[in-house]
Amino acid sequence: MSRRTTIAEKFHTGLWTDNPGLVQLLGLCPLLAVTTSFVNGLGLGIATLFVLTGSNMLVSATRRLIRSEIRIPMYVLIISSFVTCIELLTDAWFPHLGRSLGIFIPLIVTNCSIVARAEIFASKHRVIESAADGLVMGAGFALLLCALGAFRELVGSGSLFSRLDMLFGGEPSPGFAFFDSGFLLAILPPGAFFSLALAVAAKNAIDRRRQLERRNRRSRLVNTSG
Amino acid sequence: MSRQVEERKSAASIWQGGIILGALAALCTALVATTHHYAEPLIKANEQAFLEESLKPVLGGIKYQNEIKKSMLTLPLPHGLPGNEPAVIYRIYADGVPAAALFVVSAPDGFAGPIKILIGVRMDGSITTVRILQHHETPGLGDGIDASKSDWQLQFDNASLTAPDRKSWSIRRDGGVFDQLTGASITPRAIIRAIKETLEYFEANTKEIFAAAPSGPS
Numbered sequence: 001m002s003r004r005t006t007i008a009e010k011f012h013t014g015l016w017t018d019n020p021g022l023v024q025l026l027g028l029c030p031l032l033a034v035t036t037s038f039v040n041g042l043g044l045g046i047a048t049l050f051v052l053t054g055s056n057m058l059v060s061a062t063r064r065l066i067r068s069e070i071r072i073p074m075y076v077l078i079i080s081s082f083v084t085c086i087e088l089l090t091d092a093w094f095p096h097l098g099r100s101l102g103i104f105i106p107l108i109v110t111n112c113s114i115v116a117r118a119e120i121f122a123s124k125h126r127v128i129e130s131a132a133d134g135l136v137m138g139a140g141f142a143l144l145l146c147a148l149g150a151f152r153e154l155v156g157s158g159s160l161f162s163r164l165d166m167l168f169g170g171e172p173s174p175g176f177a178f179f180d181s182g183f184l185l186a187i188l189p190p191g192a193f194f195s196l197a198l199a200v201a202a203k204n205a206i207d208r209r210r211q212l213e214r215r216n217r218r219s220r221l222v223n224t225s226g
Numbered sequence: 227m228s229r230q231v232e233e234r235k236s237a238a239s240i241w242q243g244g245i246i247l248g249a250l251a252a253l254c255t256a257l258v259a260t261t262h263h264y265a266e267p268l269i270k271a272n273e274q275a276f277l278e279e280s281l282k283p284v285l286g287g288i289k290y291q292n293e294i295k296k297s298m299l300t301l302p303l304p305h306g307l308p309g310n311e312p313a314v315i316y317r318i319y320a321d322g323v324p325a326a327a328l329f330v331v332s333a334p335d336g337f338a339g340p341i342k343i344l345i346g347v348r349m350d351g352s353i354t355t356v357r358i359l360q361h362h363e364t365p366g367l368g369d370g371i372d373a374s375k376s377d378w379q380l381q382f383d384n385a386s387l388t389a390p391d392r393k394s395w396s397i398r399r400d401g402g403v404f405d406q407l408t409g410a411s412i413t414p415r416a417i418i419r420a421i422k423e424t425l426e427y428f429e430a431n432t433k434e435i436f437a438a439a440p441s442g443p444s
Contacts, residue, residue, distance in 0.1 A: 062250065070243045074250055081254035085261040092268035095276065 007132075014136030021144040021196075022203055026113035030104045031145060032192035036156070038175075039163050041149025043097045044104060045142025047086050049135065051108050052117060054082040056134035059122040066123055072080040076109075083108045106111045113141060148195050154178070156187030281316060281328055283373075284346030286354030292319045300441045307331050307427050308420040309340065317436055324339055324349060327428060330359065333420035337412045338362040341371070345418055347428045349362045352386040355379075356421060368413035378407055378414075387425050395422040 020026050032047070034040045056076045059066070059194050066074055087105045090098040108114070117137055122130040139193065159182075162175030185191045244262050274295055281294060297317040307313040309332035317329040326348050332340040334361050341361040346354035363369045372378040381404055387395075396402030408412045428435070 003233050065250075067239075067243060067246070070247055073247060077247075077250055077254050081258050084258050087271070088258075088261050088265040091272065092265035095269075095272040099276075 010132060010136055011139075014133075014140040015143060016140075016203075017135075018135055019140040019144060020116075020137050021141050021201075022200060024113065024116070025200075026116060027111040027141060030107060030111060030194075031148070031205055032189070032196065033139075034104050035145055035148040035152055035192060035195070036187045037153040037163065038149040038161050039097070039166050041145035041147075042141045042142070043081040043090075043094070043167055044101055044108075045138075045145040047090065047101075047105055048108055048114075048145075049138030049142050051079065051082045051086055052114050052138040052141075053131055053134035054085075055079045055114055056117055056122040056130040057127055058082075058210060059118045060125060060127045060130035061124045071119070071123065072115075075115050079114050079118070080109050080155065090211060094167060098162075099161075120161060144199065148192070148199060151198075152186045153197050154182070156184060158193060160180035162198060238293075280359075281344070283357055284328055284355045285326070285343055286317065286348070288318055288320055288348075288354075290318045290320050290325060291322075292317075294318070296440055298440055299435065299438055308333055308423045310334050311340070315435060319327055327435055328356065329424050329428075331420055331424055333416040335412075335416045335419075336361060336363060337368050337410070337416075338364065341413070341420075342416060343417060345421055345424050347425065349432070350386070351388070351425060351429055352384050353382050353421070353425070354384075356417075357384040358417075363413050364410070368407065368410040370407040371413055371417060376407075378405065381405060382421060385424075387429060392422075412432070 014020075018024065021028075023033050027048070034044045034214055055075075055078050059075060061076070062078075083106060086108070087098070090101070117133060121133045125133070129156055147155060150160060153162065158179040159175050159177045162177075164175065165173050166172060186195065244277040263382050274293070277295055279364075294316050296390055297319070299317065300308065301313045301315065303310070303312060305313050307329065311332060314330040316330075317324065318326040318328065326346055329345045329347065330342065331345065332342045334340050341363070344357045344359050344361040347440075348354060358371050358379065361369070361371065363371065370378050374380055380442040390403045394401075394403045397404050397411060398401055399406060399411060400415070402418070404414065436440060
Protein backbone atom coordinates (compact mmCIF):
# COMPACT_ATOMS: atom_id res chain seq x y z
CA MET A 1 0.00 0.00 0.00
CA SER A 2 2.67 2.47 1.01
CA ARG A 3 4.50 3.40 -2.14
CA ARG A 4 7.77 4.96 -1.08
CA THR A 5 8.01 8.55 -2.19
CA THR A 6 10.84 10.94 -1.56
CA ILE A 7 10.27 14.03 0.52
CA ALA A 8 10.77 16.28 -2.50
CA GLU A 9 8.13 14.39 -4.46
CA LYS A 10 5.79 14.56 -1.49
CA PHE A 11 6.18 18.34 -1.29
CA HIS A 12 5.69 18.71 -5.01
CA THR A 13 2.45 16.75 -4.71
CA GLY A 14 1.08 18.68 -1.74
CA LEU A 15 2.12 22.13 -2.83
CA TRP A 16 1.58 21.82 -6.56
CA THR A 17 0.15 18.80 -8.40
CA ASP A 18 -2.38 17.88 -5.72
CA ASN A 19 -2.78 21.19 -3.87
CA PRO A 20 -5.94 20.87 -1.73
CA GLY A 21 -7.20 24.35 -2.62
CA LEU A 22 -5.88 24.88 -6.12
CA VAL A 23 -6.44 21.45 -7.64
CA GLN A 24 -8.84 19.53 -5.41
CA LEU A 25 -10.78 22.77 -4.80
CA LEU A 26 -11.56 21.67 -1.24
CA GLY A 27 -12.17 23.97 1.72
CA LEU A 28 -13.36 26.85 -0.41
CA CYS A 29 -15.56 28.33 2.32
CA PRO A 30 -12.69 29.54 4.54
CA LEU A 31 -10.46 30.04 1.52
CA LEU A 32 -12.79 32.58 -0.06
CA ALA A 33 -14.06 34.19 3.11
CA VAL A 34 -10.93 35.09 5.06
CA THR A 35 -8.39 35.92 2.36
CA THR A 36 -9.05 39.67 2.52
CA SER A 37 -5.55 40.25 3.85
CA PHE A 38 -2.25 38.43 4.05
CA VAL A 39 -2.28 38.10 7.83
CA ASN A 40 -5.78 36.56 7.84
CA GLY A 41 -4.70 34.04 5.22
CA LEU A 42 -1.54 33.18 7.11
CA GLY A 43 -3.42 32.83 10.42
CA LEU A 44 -6.09 30.51 9.08
CA GLY A 45 -3.48 28.64 7.04
CA ILE A 46 -1.40 27.89 10.12
CA ALA A 47 -4.51 26.92 12.12
CA THR A 48 -5.61 24.54 9.37
CA LEU A 49 -2.10 23.10 9.12
CA PHE A 50 -2.07 22.29 12.84
CA VAL A 51 -5.53 20.73 12.75
CA LEU A 52 -4.69 18.68 9.67
CA THR A 53 -1.43 17.38 11.11
CA GLY A 54 -2.94 16.62 14.51
CA SER A 55 -6.01 14.87 13.16
CA ASN A 56 -3.94 12.90 10.65
CA MET A 57 -1.69 11.65 13.45
CA LEU A 58 -4.54 10.68 15.76
CA VAL A 59 -6.51 9.00 12.97
CA SER A 60 -3.39 7.10 11.96
CA ALA A 61 -2.60 6.09 15.56
CA THR A 62 -6.09 4.67 16.00
CA ARG A 63 -6.39 3.23 12.50
CA ARG A 64 -6.37 -0.39 13.72
CA LEU A 65 -9.42 0.36 15.88
CA ILE A 66 -11.28 2.18 13.14
CA ARG A 67 -14.05 0.10 11.62
CA SER A 68 -15.72 1.10 8.45
CA GLU A 69 -19.18 1.57 9.98
CA ILE A 70 -18.06 4.06 12.64
CA ARG A 71 -15.15 5.70 10.84
CA ILE A 72 -16.95 8.96 9.97
CA PRO A 73 -18.09 9.66 13.57
CA MET A 74 -14.53 8.91 14.67
CA TYR A 75 -13.05 11.37 12.15
CA VAL A 76 -15.59 14.03 13.14
CA LEU A 77 -14.83 13.52 16.82
CA ILE A 78 -11.07 13.76 16.30
CA ILE A 79 -11.19 16.74 13.95
CA SER A 80 -13.65 18.75 16.01
CA SER A 81 -11.66 18.29 19.21
CA PHE A 82 -8.50 19.49 17.48
CA VAL A 83 -10.36 22.48 16.07
CA THR A 84 -11.72 23.33 19.53
CA CYS A 85 -8.21 23.19 20.96
CA ILE A 86 -6.88 25.43 18.20
CA GLU A 87 -9.71 27.90 18.77
CA LEU A 88 -8.95 28.04 22.50
CA LEU A 89 -5.25 28.51 21.84
CA THR A 90 -5.90 31.28 19.30
CA ASP A 91 -8.21 33.12 21.70
CA ALA A 92 -5.61 32.78 24.44
CA TRP A 93 -2.45 33.79 22.59
CA PHE A 94 -3.60 35.63 19.46
CA PRO A 95 -6.81 37.36 20.59
CA HIS A 96 -6.78 39.94 17.79
CA LEU A 97 -6.36 37.27 15.15
CA GLY A 98 -9.12 35.23 16.78
CA ARG A 99 -11.41 38.24 16.60
CA SER A 100 -10.47 38.91 13.00
CA LEU A 101 -11.00 35.32 11.85
CA GLY A 102 -14.11 34.94 14.00
CA ILE A 103 -16.35 32.08 13.00
CA PHE A 104 -13.87 30.71 10.46
CA ILE A 105 -11.70 28.99 13.04
CA PRO A 106 -14.56 26.79 14.33
CA LEU A 107 -15.55 26.32 10.69
CA ILE A 108 -12.26 24.50 10.00
CA VAL A 109 -14.30 21.48 11.09
CA THR A 110 -16.22 21.71 7.86
CA ASN A 111 -13.09 21.91 5.70
CA CYS A 112 -13.54 18.78 3.60
CA SER A 113 -9.85 18.51 2.82
CA ILE A 114 -9.27 17.42 6.44
CA VAL A 115 -11.78 14.57 6.36
CA ALA A 116 -10.48 13.73 2.90
CA ARG A 117 -6.90 13.30 4.15
CA ALA A 118 -8.10 11.21 7.10
CA GLU A 119 -10.05 8.91 4.81
CA ILE A 120 -7.65 8.73 1.86
CA PHE A 121 -4.31 8.77 3.60
CA ALA A 122 -4.12 8.71 7.41
CA SER A 123 -6.36 5.67 7.90
CA LYS A 124 -3.99 3.59 5.74
CA HIS A 125 -0.53 4.84 6.68
CA ARG A 126 1.84 4.96 9.63
CA VAL A 127 1.80 7.88 12.07
CA ILE A 128 5.01 9.47 10.77
CA GLU A 129 3.87 9.32 7.16
CA SER A 130 0.46 10.70 8.09
CA ALA A 131 2.02 13.56 10.01
CA ALA A 132 4.17 14.39 6.98
CA ASP A 133 1.13 14.22 4.74
CA GLY A 134 -0.79 16.57 7.05
CA LEU A 135 2.12 19.01 7.16
CA VAL A 136 2.59 19.06 3.40
CA MET A 137 -1.09 19.27 2.50
CA GLY A 138 -1.62 21.89 5.20
CA ALA A 139 1.33 23.85 3.85
CA GLY A 140 -0.14 23.69 0.35
CA PHE A 141 -3.44 25.04 1.63
CA ALA A 142 -1.74 27.71 3.77
CA LEU A 143 0.43 28.88 0.87
CA LEU A 144 -2.61 29.34 -1.32
CA LEU A 145 -4.38 31.25 1.48
CA CYS A 146 -1.33 33.52 1.86
CA ALA A 147 -1.00 34.09 -1.88
CA LEU A 148 -4.68 34.94 -2.30
CA GLY A 149 -4.63 37.09 0.84
CA ALA A 150 -1.57 39.03 -0.35
CA PHE A 151 -3.04 39.50 -3.83
CA ARG A 152 -6.44 40.69 -2.62
CA GLU A 153 -4.91 42.96 0.01
CA LEU A 154 -2.58 44.54 -2.53
CA VAL A 155 -5.28 45.11 -5.14
CA GLY A 156 -8.13 45.87 -2.77
CA SER A 157 -6.54 47.95 -0.03
CA GLY A 158 -3.31 49.00 -1.72
CA SER A 159 -1.16 47.64 1.09
CA LEU A 160 0.76 44.48 1.90
CA PHE A 161 1.51 42.65 5.16
CA SER A 162 -0.58 45.06 7.27
CA ARG A 163 -1.45 44.13 10.88
CA LEU A 164 1.18 41.41 11.06
CA ASP A 165 1.23 42.26 14.78
CA MET A 166 -1.93 40.15 15.15
CA LEU A 167 0.28 37.09 14.73
CA PHE A 168 3.68 38.23 15.89
CA GLY A 169 2.81 40.77 18.60
CA GLY A 170 4.01 44.33 18.99
CA GLU A 171 2.41 47.61 18.01
CA PRO A 172 -0.30 47.68 15.33
CA SER A 173 1.62 47.93 12.07
CA PRO A 174 0.25 49.37 8.82
CA GLY A 175 2.56 47.21 6.69
CA PHE A 176 3.66 48.55 3.31
CA ALA A 177 1.18 51.00 1.82
CA PHE A 178 1.54 51.40 -1.95
CA PHE A 179 -1.47 53.48 -2.90
CA ASP A 180 -4.33 55.03 -0.98
CA SER A 181 -7.56 53.36 -1.95
CA GLY A 182 -7.47 50.14 -3.89
CA PHE A 183 -9.83 48.40 -6.23
CA LEU A 184 -12.55 47.69 -3.67
CA LEU A 185 -14.02 44.73 -5.57
CA ALA A 186 -10.96 42.65 -4.76
CA ILE A 187 -11.74 42.47 -1.04
CA LEU A 188 -15.47 41.99 -1.56
CA PRO A 189 -16.79 38.42 -1.97
CA PRO A 190 -16.77 38.46 -5.82
CA GLY A 191 -13.08 39.38 -5.69
CA ALA A 192 -12.43 36.11 -3.88
CA PHE A 193 -13.84 34.10 -6.77
CA PHE A 194 -11.98 36.19 -9.36
CA SER A 195 -8.69 35.80 -7.47
CA LEU A 196 -9.10 32.05 -7.07
CA ALA A 197 -9.98 31.73 -10.76
CA LEU A 198 -6.85 33.71 -11.67
CA ALA A 199 -4.75 31.47 -9.42
CA VAL A 200 -6.15 28.27 -10.94
CA ALA A 201 -5.71 29.70 -14.45
CA ALA A 202 -2.11 30.68 -13.71
CA LYS A 203 -1.34 27.19 -12.41
CA ASN A 204 -2.89 25.56 -15.46
CA ALA A 205 -0.99 27.89 -17.79
CA ILE A 206 2.31 26.99 -16.12
CA ASP A 207 1.50 23.29 -16.28
CA ARG A 208 0.59 23.53 -19.97
CA ARG A 209 3.77 25.41 -20.83
CA ARG A 210 5.85 22.78 -19.04
CA GLN A 211 4.06 20.02 -20.87
CA LEU A 212 4.67 21.72 -24.24
CA GLU A 213 8.33 22.17 -23.43
CA ARG A 214 8.64 18.53 -22.55
CA ARG A 215 6.92 17.48 -25.77
CA ASN A 216 9.13 19.81 -27.85
CA ARG A 217 12.23 18.42 -26.27
CA ARG A 218 11.09 14.91 -26.99
CA SER A 219 10.27 15.64 -30.64
CA ARG A 220 13.61 17.38 -31.06
CA LEU A 221 15.29 14.29 -29.70
CA VAL A 222 13.34 12.19 -32.18
CA ASN A 223 14.32 14.55 -35.01
CA THR A 224 18.01 14.51 -34.24
CA SER A 225 18.14 10.79 -33.81
CA GLY A 226 16.12 10.20 -36.95
CA MET B 227 -28.13 -22.07 13.87
CA SER B 228 -25.86 -19.99 11.60
CA ARG B 229 -28.35 -17.13 11.87
CA GLN B 230 -27.98 -17.16 15.63
CA VAL B 231 -24.23 -16.99 15.32
CA GLU B 232 -24.50 -14.10 12.90
CA GLU B 233 -26.83 -12.25 15.23
CA ARG B 234 -24.48 -12.74 18.14
CA LYS B 235 -21.62 -11.52 15.99
CA SER B 236 -23.40 -8.36 14.94
CA ALA B 237 -24.42 -7.66 18.55
CA ALA B 238 -20.81 -8.03 19.59
CA SER B 239 -19.73 -5.75 16.77
CA ILE B 240 -22.18 -3.04 17.84
CA TRP B 241 -20.84 -3.27 21.40
CA GLN B 242 -17.30 -3.15 20.16
CA GLY B 243 -18.00 -0.10 18.00
CA GLY B 244 -19.71 1.63 20.88
CA ILE B 245 -16.85 0.99 23.25
CA ILE B 246 -14.27 2.21 20.73
CA LEU B 247 -16.27 5.35 20.02
CA GLY B 248 -16.77 5.94 23.75
CA ALA B 249 -13.07 5.55 24.50
CA LEU B 250 -12.16 7.90 21.68
CA ALA B 251 -14.71 10.43 22.93
CA ALA B 252 -13.14 10.26 26.40
CA LEU B 253 -9.68 10.77 24.92
CA CYS B 254 -10.80 13.76 22.84
CA THR B 255 -12.67 15.30 25.78
CA ALA B 256 -9.53 14.98 27.88
CA LEU B 257 -7.56 16.74 25.15
CA VAL B 258 -10.01 19.63 24.95
CA ALA B 259 -10.38 19.87 28.74
CA THR B 260 -6.61 20.08 29.23
CA THR B 261 -6.28 22.80 26.60
CA HIS B 262 -9.21 24.67 28.12
CA HIS B 263 -7.67 24.44 31.58
CA TYR B 264 -4.48 26.17 30.41
CA ALA B 265 -6.09 28.64 28.01
CA GLU B 266 -9.02 29.87 30.08
CA PRO B 267 -7.26 32.38 32.38
CA LEU B 268 -5.60 33.97 29.34
CA ILE B 269 -8.88 34.15 27.42
CA LYS B 270 -10.60 35.81 30.40
CA ALA B 271 -7.80 38.36 30.68
CA ASN B 272 -7.98 39.07 26.94
CA GLU B 273 -11.73 39.67 27.11
CA GLN B 274 -11.31 42.11 29.97
CA ALA B 275 -8.51 43.92 28.14
CA PHE B 276 -10.56 44.11 24.97
CA LEU B 277 -13.57 45.52 26.83
CA GLU B 278 -11.47 48.17 28.53
CA GLU B 279 -9.78 49.01 25.26
CA SER B 280 -13.09 49.52 23.49
CA LEU B 281 -14.58 51.55 26.35
CA LYS B 282 -11.49 53.71 26.77
CA PRO B 283 -12.51 56.50 24.35
CA VAL B 284 -15.73 57.28 26.24
CA LEU B 285 -14.14 57.18 29.69
CA GLY B 286 -12.89 60.71 29.12
CA GLY B 287 -9.76 60.22 31.17
CA ILE B 288 -11.61 59.25 34.37
CA LYS B 289 -9.33 57.33 36.68
CA TYR B 290 -11.43 54.36 37.70
CA GLN B 291 -10.58 51.58 40.11
CA ASN B 292 -13.30 48.98 39.63
CA GLU B 293 -13.22 46.02 37.31
CA ILE B 294 -15.48 47.24 34.51
CA LYS B 295 -16.86 43.86 33.56
CA LYS B 296 -18.14 43.22 37.09
CA SER B 297 -20.03 46.52 37.08
CA MET B 298 -22.01 45.52 34.04
CA LEU B 299 -25.77 45.96 34.14
CA THR B 300 -27.90 44.28 31.48
CA LEU B 301 -31.40 45.67 31.18
CA PRO B 302 -33.95 43.43 29.48
CA LEU B 303 -36.80 44.90 27.45
CA PRO B 304 -38.69 47.07 28.16
CA HIS B 305 -36.01 49.23 29.76
CA GLY B 306 -36.98 52.79 28.84
CA LEU B 307 -33.71 53.35 26.96
CA PRO B 308 -33.67 53.66 23.18
CA GLY B 309 -33.51 50.49 21.12
CA ASN B 310 -35.39 47.25 20.71
CA GLU B 311 -32.75 45.04 22.25
CA PRO B 312 -31.40 44.67 25.80
CA ALA B 313 -29.36 47.70 26.86
CA VAL B 314 -26.07 47.51 28.71
CA ILE B 315 -24.72 49.92 31.31
CA TYR B 316 -21.17 49.85 32.70
CA ARG B 317 -20.78 51.72 35.98
CA ILE B 318 -17.52 53.50 36.63
CA TYR B 319 -16.32 54.27 40.15
CA ALA B 320 -13.45 56.55 41.15
CA ASP B 321 -12.28 56.53 44.78
CA GLY B 322 -15.30 54.44 45.74
CA VAL B 323 -17.94 56.87 44.47
CA PRO B 324 -19.82 56.74 41.17
CA ALA B 325 -17.98 58.71 38.48
CA ALA B 326 -19.72 57.87 35.23
CA ALA B 327 -22.06 55.47 33.46
CA LEU B 328 -21.35 54.04 30.03
CA PHE B 329 -24.42 53.12 27.99
CA VAL B 330 -24.56 50.71 25.08
CA VAL B 331 -27.88 51.50 23.39
CA SER B 332 -29.16 51.30 19.86
CA ALA B 333 -30.95 53.88 17.75
CA PRO B 334 -33.74 51.79 16.22
CA ASP B 335 -34.56 54.15 13.34
CA GLY B 336 -31.30 54.40 11.39
CA PHE B 337 -31.44 54.59 7.61
CA ALA B 338 -30.40 50.93 7.29
CA GLY B 339 -31.34 49.19 10.53
CA PRO B 340 -30.41 49.89 14.13
CA ILE B 341 -27.24 51.79 15.00
CA LYS B 342 -25.37 50.64 18.09
CA ILE B 343 -24.02 53.54 20.13
CA LEU B 344 -21.69 53.78 23.12
CA ILE B 345 -22.34 56.87 25.26
CA GLY B 346 -20.34 57.93 28.31
CA VAL B 347 -22.21 60.11 30.83
CA ARG B 348 -20.58 61.89 33.78
CA MET B 349 -22.41 62.26 37.09
CA ASP B 350 -23.39 65.85 36.23
CA GLY B 351 -25.23 64.58 33.16
CA SER B 352 -22.66 65.72 30.61
CA ILE B 353 -21.37 63.46 27.87
CA THR B 354 -17.72 62.36 27.78
CA THR B 355 -17.75 61.08 24.21
CA VAL B 356 -20.06 59.21 21.88
CA ARG B 357 -18.84 56.33 19.71
CA ILE B 358 -20.71 54.38 17.08
CA LEU B 359 -20.10 50.68 17.66
CA GLN B 360 -22.02 49.16 14.78
CA HIS B 361 -24.04 50.46 11.85
CA HIS B 362 -25.04 49.67 8.27
CA GLU B 363 -25.41 53.22 6.98
CA THR B 364 -24.68 54.11 3.36
CA PRO B 365 -20.95 54.37 2.60
CA GLY B 366 -20.07 57.95 1.66
CA LEU B 367 -23.22 59.46 3.19
CA GLY B 368 -24.51 58.18 6.53
CA ASP B 369 -21.29 56.43 7.49
CA GLY B 370 -19.78 59.80 8.43
CA ILE B 371 -21.05 59.00 11.92
CA ASP B 372 -18.14 56.56 12.23
CA ALA B 373 -15.22 58.04 14.16
CA SER B 374 -12.83 56.68 11.53
CA LYS B 375 -14.66 58.50 8.72
CA SER B 376 -15.37 61.99 10.05
CA ASP B 377 -15.35 64.20 13.14
CA TRP B 378 -19.14 64.44 13.21
CA GLN B 379 -19.53 62.64 16.54
CA LEU B 380 -17.11 65.01 18.29
CA GLN B 381 -19.82 67.67 18.59
CA PHE B 382 -21.46 65.67 21.38
CA ASP B 383 -18.40 65.89 23.62
CA ASN B 384 -19.37 67.65 26.87
CA ALA B 385 -22.93 68.26 25.69
CA SER B 386 -25.73 67.80 28.23
CA LEU B 387 -29.45 68.43 28.57
CA THR B 388 -28.73 71.97 29.79
CA ALA B 389 -26.07 72.90 27.26
CA PRO B 390 -27.59 72.98 24.68
CA ASP B 391 -31.07 73.12 26.20
CA ARG B 392 -33.53 70.31 25.66
CA LYS B 393 -35.32 72.00 22.75
CA SER B 394 -32.13 72.35 20.74
CA TRP B 395 -31.34 68.63 20.69
CA SER B 396 -31.85 68.20 16.96
CA ILE B 397 -30.09 69.02 13.71
CA ARG B 398 -29.99 72.60 12.45
CA ARG B 399 -32.50 71.94 9.74
CA ASP B 400 -35.03 70.97 12.45
CA GLY B 401 -34.22 74.08 14.53
CA GLY B 402 -31.52 72.53 16.70
CA VAL B 403 -27.83 73.16 17.15
CA PHE B 404 -26.20 69.99 15.83
CA ASP B 405 -24.61 69.57 12.42
CA GLN B 406 -26.15 67.11 10.05
CA LEU B 407 -24.15 65.09 7.54
CA THR B 408 -24.00 66.21 3.94
CA GLY B 409 -26.73 64.33 2.10
CA ALA B 410 -27.92 62.44 5.15
CA SER B 411 -30.37 63.66 7.78
CA ILE B 412 -32.15 60.44 8.80
CA THR B 413 -29.02 58.98 10.35
CA PRO B 414 -28.10 62.02 12.50
CA ARG B 415 -31.73 62.45 13.60
CA ALA B 416 -31.86 58.86 14.82
CA ILE B 417 -28.60 59.17 16.73
CA ILE B 418 -29.41 62.53 18.32
CA ARG B 419 -32.78 61.23 19.49
CA ALA B 420 -31.14 58.13 21.00
CA ILE B 421 -28.51 60.20 22.82
CA LYS B 422 -31.11 62.60 24.17
CA GLU B 423 -33.29 59.75 25.43
CA THR B 424 -30.28 58.17 27.10
CA LEU B 425 -29.45 61.42 28.90
CA GLU B 426 -33.05 61.74 30.04
CA TYR B 427 -32.99 58.17 31.32
CA PHE B 428 -29.78 58.86 33.23
CA GLU B 429 -31.25 62.02 34.74
CA ALA B 430 -34.37 60.20 35.93
CA ASN B 431 -32.69 56.98 37.13
CA THR B 432 -29.21 57.97 38.38
CA LYS B 433 -29.72 56.47 41.85
CA GLU B 434 -31.29 53.25 40.59
CA ILE B 435 -28.48 52.70 38.07
CA PHE B 436 -25.78 52.73 40.72
CA ALA B 437 -27.84 50.88 43.34
CA ALA B 438 -28.68 47.88 41.14
CA ALA B 439 -26.83 44.61 41.59
CA PRO B 440 -24.54 43.70 38.67
CA SER B 441 -26.11 41.50 36.00
CA GLY B 442 -23.73 40.29 33.37
CA PRO B 443 -24.62 38.30 30.29
CA SER B 444 -25.90 34.89 31.29
